[in-house]
Amino acid sequence: MFDRGKSGYVNGLVTLRATQLHKRAPRYSSHDQKEPEDKPKAASKASGATASKGIGRTVMPTQNEIVCYACGYHFVIRGRAEATQCPKCGARLSLKNETITGGFRDELITAGKVTVTRNAIVDGATIQTNDLSVSGMIKSGDIKVYRTLELLEGFSIPEEMIITRHLRIGPGAVCKINKPLQVENLEIEGVLEGTIIATGEVVLRSNGHFIGSLTTEHLQVEEGAGLTAQCEIAPPAPPKDKSDVDETDTDTTEDTKSNGH
């Protein structure tokens, strides 16, 4: 059922490519080399005091929040399990975490997490998952992410496939999205350029940079983060009384007309 994939994915697709950030500050690789104390300036002691509180907190949901891939129902489970049952529709759901390492064009359905590693190529596959983490290439297919999409350094994915509740841009990842994108929560540790409407919270980490236009109710910017954007940070609009609005609009229009003549 992936005919569209045959013709070399979909026409007009804009494929996003992660750009290698050559010579980025050593802090990006510090975690696999040195102790955090060796980090230069950016995460110096000033922020260190609050680090344990603020920095570690994530706006992303935990893996205990499950979205049923059969009916879409959200529920919470306790502990670890390989499978569970949806309390609403009764479907038995796999909770396995799966890793794709090479070429992949099969079907993979889980309420756990799917990781597309750096050398993986997903082409014409069906993937339904609660969480998807991408360091490799997704070329085409039917991809549904019910919870969190994580784009990591080296990722490649067609822009139209970036549909998710929560979006995380990992350290070193560079993501440019041309069409406006709506998400619930957004966490940026790399670079994200686009027009984003977030209904929940946006967190810009100290090594993150957002460029573009941002509408959200909550914005958290860590010291050192970059923000080159037009921002609208506003609480949700109160529900309008429709009759009031209509009357006002009508009055205004009439006044304007009569004044004009």
Ligand SMILES: [Zn+2]
């Ligand atoms: Zn269900």
